[in-house]
Amino acid sequence: MRKLMFILNPNASGFKKFDFKEGIEEYLRGKKLNFEYEIKCTSKEGDSVLIAENAVKDGFTELIAVGGDGTINEVGNVVVKNNLKLGVIPAGTGNDYMNSLGETCNFIICMERIIKGETRFVDYGEFLGKSFFNIASVGFDAEVNDCALKVKKFIKSGLSYKIAIVLALFKHKRKRYRIIVDDVEYEDDYFLIAIGIGSKYGGKINILPLADMYDGLLDICAIKYKSKFDIIKKIKTIVNATHVKEDITSYFKAKKIKIFSENIEINFDGEYMTGINEVEFAISDKKIEVIM
Numbered sequence: 211m212r213k214l215m216f217i218l219n220p221n222a223s224g225f226k227k228f229d230f231k232e233g234i235e236e237y238l239r240g241k242k243l244n245f246e247y248e249i250k251c252t253s254k255e256g257d258s259v260l261i262a263e264n265a266v267k268d269g270f271t272e273l274i275a276v277g278g279d280g281t282i283n284e285v286g287n288v289v290v291k292n293n294l295k296l297g298v299i300p301a302g303t304g305n306d307y308m309n310s311l312g313e314t315c316n317f318i319i320c321m322e323r324i325i326k327g328e329t330r331f332v333d334y335g336e337f338l339g340k341s342f343f344n345i346a347s348v349g350f351d352a353e354v355n356d357c358a359l360k361v362k363k364f365i366k367s368g369l370s371y372k373i374a375i376v377l378a379l380f381k382h383k384r385k386r387y388r389i390i391v392d393d394v395e396y397e398d399d400y401f402l403i404a405i406g407i408g409s410k411y412g413g414k415i416n417i418l419p420l421a422d423m424y425d426g427l428l429d430i431c432a433i434k435y436k437s438k439f440d441i442i443k444k445i446k447t448i449v450n451a452t453h454v455k456e457d458i459t460s461y462f463k464a465k466k467i468k469i470f471s472e473n474i475e476i477n478f479d480g481e482y483m484t485g486i487n488e489v490e491f492a493i494s495d496k497k498i499e500v501i502m
Protein backbone atom coordinates (compact mmCIF):
# COMPACT_ATOMS: atom_id res chain seq x y z
CA MET A 211 0.00 0.00 0.00
CA ARG A 212 1.34 3.45 -0.93
CA LYS A 213 1.74 5.79 2.04
CA LEU A 214 2.14 9.48 1.19
CA MET A 215 3.27 12.33 3.43
CA PHE A 216 2.54 15.81 2.05
CA ILE A 217 5.10 18.24 3.54
CA LEU A 218 3.97 21.85 3.15
CA ASN A 219 6.09 24.98 3.60
CA PRO A 220 3.45 27.67 4.28
CA ASN A 221 6.25 30.23 4.22
CA ALA A 222 6.88 29.58 0.49
CA SER A 223 5.78 32.41 -1.77
CA GLY A 224 2.99 30.43 -3.53
CA PHE A 225 1.00 30.21 -0.29
CA LYS A 226 0.31 33.95 -0.57
CA LYS A 227 -1.95 33.24 -3.56
CA PHE A 228 -3.32 29.78 -2.81
CA ASP A 229 -3.98 27.73 0.32
CA PHE A 230 -2.29 24.47 -0.71
CA LYS A 231 -3.40 22.65 2.46
CA GLU A 232 -7.05 23.35 1.75
CA GLY A 233 -6.45 22.71 -1.97
CA ILE A 234 -4.97 19.24 -1.36
CA GLU A 235 -7.68 18.28 1.19
CA GLU A 236 -10.41 19.49 -1.17
CA TYR A 237 -8.87 17.69 -4.16
CA LEU A 238 -8.53 14.34 -2.36
CA ARG A 239 -11.85 14.50 -0.47
CA GLY A 240 -14.31 11.82 -1.61
CA LYS A 241 -11.88 10.31 -4.17
CA LYS A 242 -11.26 6.56 -4.20
CA LEU A 243 -7.53 6.41 -3.46
CA ASN A 244 -4.96 3.62 -3.65
CA PHE A 245 -2.92 5.21 -0.88
CA GLU A 246 -3.03 6.46 2.68
CA TYR A 247 -1.90 10.01 3.24
CA GLU A 248 -1.17 12.67 5.82
CA ILE A 249 -0.60 16.41 5.42
CA LYS A 250 1.87 18.28 7.65
CA CYS A 251 2.94 21.93 7.60
CA THR A 252 6.33 23.23 8.67
CA SER A 253 6.37 25.84 11.40
CA LYS A 254 9.99 26.97 11.16
CA GLU A 255 13.15 26.77 9.05
CA GLY A 256 14.48 23.22 8.68
CA ASP A 257 11.18 21.67 9.82
CA SER A 258 10.59 19.82 6.55
CA VAL A 259 13.65 17.65 7.29
CA LEU A 260 12.25 16.69 10.71
CA ILE A 261 8.79 15.95 9.28
CA ALA A 262 10.38 13.89 6.48
CA GLU A 263 12.60 11.91 8.88
CA ASN A 264 9.64 11.14 11.17
CA ALA A 265 7.61 10.10 8.12
CA VAL A 266 10.35 7.58 7.26
CA LYS A 267 10.14 6.14 10.81
CA ASP A 268 6.35 5.89 10.43
CA GLY A 269 6.66 3.86 7.23
CA PHE A 270 5.73 6.51 4.64
CA THR A 271 7.02 5.53 1.21
CA GLU A 272 6.46 8.73 -0.79
CA LEU A 273 7.24 12.25 0.39
CA ILE A 274 5.49 15.09 -1.44
CA ALA A 275 7.27 18.44 -1.18
CA VAL A 276 4.84 21.36 -1.38
CA GLY A 277 6.91 24.52 -1.56
CA GLY A 278 9.78 26.08 -3.48
CA ASP A 279 13.07 24.55 -4.55
CA GLY A 280 14.44 24.86 -1.00
CA THR A 281 11.68 22.58 0.28
CA ILE A 282 12.30 20.12 -2.58
CA ASN A 283 15.99 20.12 -1.58
CA GLU A 284 15.30 19.45 2.11
CA VAL A 285 12.72 16.72 1.44
CA GLY A 286 14.80 15.31 -1.46
CA ASN A 287 17.80 14.83 0.85
CA VAL A 288 15.71 12.55 3.09
CA VAL A 289 14.19 10.78 0.05
CA VAL A 290 17.57 9.76 -1.43
CA LYS A 291 19.00 8.66 1.94
CA ASN A 292 16.05 6.32 2.44
CA ASN A 293 15.37 5.22 -1.17
CA LEU A 294 11.85 6.65 -1.15
CA LYS A 295 9.87 8.41 -3.90
CA LEU A 296 9.65 12.20 -4.24
CA GLY A 297 6.52 14.04 -5.36
CA VAL A 298 6.47 17.79 -6.04
CA ILE A 299 3.73 20.37 -5.88
CA PRO A 300 5.50 23.61 -6.80
CA ALA A 301 4.64 26.56 -4.57
CA GLY A 302 7.75 28.74 -4.78
CA THR A 303 8.91 31.86 -6.60
CA GLY A 304 10.92 30.34 -9.43
CA ASN A 305 9.96 26.64 -9.28
CA ASP A 306 13.18 25.97 -11.12
CA TYR A 307 13.24 22.20 -10.53
CA MET A 308 9.97 21.66 -12.37
CA ASN A 309 11.03 24.11 -15.10
CA SER A 310 14.29 22.22 -15.56
CA LEU A 311 12.39 18.92 -15.74
CA GLY A 312 10.09 20.50 -18.32
CA GLU A 313 7.14 19.58 -16.11
CA THR A 314 4.06 21.67 -15.43
CA CYS A 315 3.56 23.62 -12.21
CA ASN A 316 -0.24 23.39 -12.54
CA PHE A 317 -1.67 22.25 -9.19
CA ILE A 318 -4.41 20.00 -10.60
CA ILE A 319 -2.09 18.24 -13.07
CA CYS A 320 0.50 17.71 -10.31
CA MET A 321 -2.20 16.20 -8.04
CA GLU A 322 -3.40 13.91 -10.87
CA ARG A 323 0.17 12.65 -11.36
CA ILE A 324 0.63 12.06 -7.64
CA ILE A 325 -2.55 9.99 -7.61
CA LYS A 326 -1.31 7.95 -10.59
CA GLY A 327 2.13 7.55 -9.01
CA GLU A 328 4.19 6.94 -12.17
CA THR A 329 7.87 7.71 -11.64
CA ARG A 330 11.12 8.44 -13.46
CA PHE A 331 14.68 8.08 -12.14
CA VAL A 332 16.48 11.43 -12.29
CA ASP A 333 20.14 12.34 -11.64
CA TYR A 334 21.16 14.30 -8.58
CA GLY A 335 24.38 15.82 -7.31
CA GLU A 336 26.32 15.70 -4.04
CA PHE A 337 28.61 18.12 -2.19
CA LEU A 338 29.84 18.35 1.41
CA GLY A 339 27.62 15.43 2.44
CA LYS A 340 24.45 17.04 1.03
CA SER A 341 22.46 16.44 -2.14
CA PHE A 342 21.27 18.96 -4.73
CA PHE A 343 18.70 18.29 -7.38
CA ASN A 344 18.74 21.20 -9.83
CA ILE A 345 21.67 23.65 -9.81
CA ALA A 346 24.47 24.57 -7.44
CA SER A 347 26.63 27.58 -8.17
CA VAL A 348 29.56 29.54 -6.89
CA GLY A 349 30.38 33.23 -7.38
CA PHE A 350 28.09 36.01 -8.51
CA ASP A 351 24.80 34.14 -8.51
CA ALA A 352 25.43 32.71 -5.03
CA GLU A 353 25.82 36.36 -3.98
CA VAL A 354 22.56 37.16 -5.81
CA ASN A 355 20.89 34.32 -3.97
CA ASP A 356 22.16 35.53 -0.60
CA CYS A 357 20.63 38.95 -1.37
CA ALA A 358 17.42 37.36 -2.76
CA LEU A 359 16.84 35.35 0.43
CA LYS A 360 17.04 38.63 2.39
CA VAL A 361 14.85 40.60 -0.06
CA LYS A 362 12.25 37.78 -0.15
CA LYS A 363 11.50 38.44 3.53
CA PHE A 364 9.86 41.66 2.31
CA ILE A 365 8.97 41.04 -1.36
CA LYS A 366 7.68 37.58 -2.27
CA SER A 367 7.63 37.79 -6.08
CA GLY A 368 9.95 37.48 -9.09
CA LEU A 369 10.89 41.14 -8.49
CA SER A 370 12.92 39.99 -5.46
CA TYR A 371 15.53 38.39 -7.80
CA LYS A 372 15.82 41.57 -9.92
CA ILE A 373 16.44 43.68 -6.82
CA ALA A 374 18.91 41.05 -5.58
CA ILE A 375 20.90 41.23 -8.85
CA VAL A 376 21.33 45.01 -8.44
CA LEU A 377 22.38 44.65 -4.76
CA ALA A 378 24.83 41.85 -5.59
CA LEU A 379 26.36 43.96 -8.39
CA PHE A 380 27.32 46.64 -5.87
CA LYS A 381 28.74 44.03 -3.49
CA HIS A 382 30.57 41.82 -6.01
CA LYS A 383 34.38 41.66 -5.92
CA ARG A 384 36.71 40.01 -8.42
CA LYS A 385 37.96 36.66 -7.10
CA ARG A 386 40.50 33.97 -8.12
CA TYR A 387 39.42 30.32 -8.33
CA ARG A 388 41.30 27.10 -9.03
CA ILE A 389 39.03 24.41 -10.44
CA ILE A 390 39.60 20.75 -11.28
CA VAL A 391 37.04 19.38 -13.71
CA ASP A 392 37.30 15.58 -13.59
CA ASP A 393 41.13 15.56 -13.69
CA VAL A 394 41.90 18.74 -15.63
CA GLU A 395 42.96 21.86 -13.72
CA TYR A 396 42.17 25.51 -14.61
CA GLU A 397 42.84 28.75 -12.73
CA ASP A 398 41.23 32.13 -13.41
CA ASP A 399 39.11 34.98 -12.04
CA TYR A 400 35.64 33.55 -12.51
CA PHE A 401 32.45 35.59 -12.42
CA LEU A 402 30.36 32.50 -11.77
CA ILE A 403 30.58 28.72 -11.92
CA ALA A 404 27.26 26.90 -12.28
CA ILE A 405 27.06 23.14 -11.74
CA GLY A 406 23.84 21.47 -12.68
CA ILE A 407 21.64 18.49 -13.11
CA GLY A 408 18.95 20.74 -14.60
CA SER A 409 19.29 23.71 -16.92
CA LYS A 410 17.29 26.54 -15.35
CA TYR A 411 17.36 28.63 -12.19
CA GLY A 412 16.35 32.08 -10.97
CA GLY A 413 12.96 31.82 -12.68
CA LYS A 414 13.70 30.20 -16.09
CA ILE A 415 17.25 31.56 -16.60
CA ASN A 416 18.80 28.97 -18.92
CA ILE A 417 22.33 28.87 -17.47
CA LEU A 418 23.05 25.25 -18.52
CA PRO A 419 21.15 24.90 -21.79
CA LEU A 420 22.74 21.53 -22.67
CA ALA A 421 21.83 19.87 -19.36
CA ASP A 422 20.18 16.45 -19.54
CA MET A 423 18.77 15.35 -16.19
CA TYR A 424 19.14 11.65 -17.07
CA ASP A 425 22.65 11.41 -18.63
CA GLY A 426 24.63 10.65 -15.46
CA LEU A 427 26.76 13.78 -15.89
CA LEU A 428 27.01 17.25 -14.39
CA ASP A 429 26.82 20.24 -16.74
CA ILE A 430 29.26 22.94 -15.72
CA CYS A 431 29.43 26.50 -16.99
CA ALA A 432 32.34 28.66 -15.84
CA ILE A 433 32.27 32.32 -16.92
CA LYS A 434 35.41 34.43 -16.51
CA TYR A 435 35.34 37.87 -14.88
CA LYS A 436 36.08 40.90 -17.07
CA SER A 437 34.52 43.98 -15.41
CA LYS A 438 31.37 45.08 -13.59
CA PHE A 439 30.12 46.57 -16.86
CA ASP A 440 30.67 43.19 -18.49
CA ILE A 441 28.58 41.54 -15.74
CA ILE A 442 25.58 43.68 -16.79
CA LYS A 443 26.07 42.60 -20.42
CA LYS A 444 26.59 39.01 -19.30
CA ILE A 445 23.31 38.87 -17.41
CA LYS A 446 21.48 39.62 -20.68
CA THR A 447 23.32 36.83 -22.55
CA ILE A 448 22.58 34.36 -19.75
CA VAL A 449 18.88 35.18 -19.89
CA ASN A 450 19.00 34.41 -23.66
CA ALA A 451 21.32 31.39 -23.16
CA THR A 452 23.80 32.82 -25.72
CA HIS A 453 26.52 33.03 -23.03
CA VAL A 454 27.69 29.50 -23.90
CA LYS A 455 29.03 30.75 -27.27
CA GLU A 456 31.23 33.48 -25.76
CA ASP A 457 35.01 33.10 -25.49
CA ILE A 458 35.00 33.81 -21.73
CA THR A 459 32.65 30.86 -21.13
CA SER A 460 33.87 27.30 -20.62
CA TYR A 461 31.22 24.59 -20.74
CA PHE A 462 31.89 21.04 -19.54
CA LYS A 463 30.10 17.75 -19.04
CA ALA A 464 31.82 15.92 -16.19
CA LYS A 465 31.41 13.57 -13.23
CA LYS A 466 32.89 16.01 -10.72
CA ILE A 467 34.39 19.43 -10.14
CA LYS A 468 36.59 20.56 -7.26
CA ILE A 469 36.72 24.30 -6.51
CA PHE A 470 39.33 26.13 -4.42
CA SER A 471 39.13 29.78 -3.37
CA GLU A 472 38.86 31.91 -0.25
CA ASN A 473 35.51 31.94 1.50
CA ILE A 474 33.50 30.29 -1.29
CA GLU A 475 29.84 31.33 -1.49
CA ILE A 476 27.50 28.53 -2.64
CA ASN A 477 23.96 28.55 -3.92
CA PHE A 478 22.34 25.10 -4.00
CA ASP A 479 18.73 24.78 -5.18
CA GLY A 480 18.13 28.37 -4.03
CA GLU A 481 19.64 27.86 -0.57
CA TYR A 482 22.84 29.64 0.49
CA MET A 483 25.99 28.74 2.40
CA THR A 484 29.48 30.16 2.76
CA GLY A 485 32.67 29.94 4.81
CA ILE A 486 34.68 27.18 3.13
CA ASN A 487 37.82 27.28 0.98
CA GLU A 488 37.37 24.08 -1.01
CA VAL A 489 34.38 22.11 -2.21
CA GLU A 490 33.74 19.16 -4.52
CA PHE A 491 30.51 18.73 -6.46
CA ALA A 492 29.91 15.28 -7.95
CA ILE A 493 27.14 13.44 -9.74
CA SER A 494 25.68 10.71 -7.52
CA ASP A 495 25.97 7.07 -8.61
CA LYS A 496 22.33 6.69 -7.59
CA LYS A 497 19.19 8.41 -9.01
CA ILE A 498 16.20 9.96 -7.30
CA GLU A 499 12.78 8.43 -8.11
CA VAL A 500 10.43 11.33 -8.90
CA ILE A 501 6.67 11.08 -9.40
CA MET A 502 5.75 12.74 -12.73
Ligand SMILES: Nc1ncnc2c1ncn2[C@@H]1O[C@H](COP(=O)(O)OP(=O)(O)OP(=O)(O)O)[C@@H](O)[C@H]1O
Nearest residue numbers: 222223252253254255256277278280281302303304
Ligand atom coordinates in the same frame (compact mmCIF):
# COMPACT_ATOMS: atom_id res chain seq x y z
N1 LIG B 1 7.39 27.55 8.32
C1 LIG B 1 8.56 28.07 7.93
N2 LIG B 1 8.95 29.31 8.35
C2 LIG B 1 10.12 29.83 7.92
N3 LIG B 1 10.97 29.23 7.06
C3 LIG B 1 10.63 28.01 6.61
C4 LIG B 1 9.42 27.37 7.03
N4 LIG B 1 9.35 26.15 6.43
C5 LIG B 1 10.47 26.04 5.68
N5 LIG B 1 11.24 27.14 5.78
C6 LIG B 1 12.50 27.43 5.07
O1 LIG B 1 12.17 27.96 3.78
C7 LIG B 1 13.25 27.67 2.87
C8 LIG B 1 12.68 27.07 1.61
O2 LIG B 1 11.80 27.94 0.99
P1 LIG B 1 11.23 27.50 -0.43
O3 LIG B 1 12.36 27.43 -1.40
O4 LIG B 1 10.42 26.29 -0.27
O5 LIG B 1 10.22 28.67 -0.80
P2 LIG B 1 10.48 30.01 -1.64
O6 LIG B 1 11.76 30.62 -1.11
O7 LIG B 1 9.26 30.81 -1.63
O8 LIG B 1 10.68 29.44 -3.09
P3 LIG B 1 11.80 29.69 -4.22
O9 LIG B 1 13.02 28.90 -3.76
O10 LIG B 1 11.20 29.15 -5.47
O11 LIG B 1 12.02 31.18 -4.25
C9 LIG B 1 14.15 26.68 3.57
O12 LIG B 1 15.30 27.37 4.01
C10 LIG B 1 13.30 26.21 4.76
O13 LIG B 1 14.09 25.77 5.85
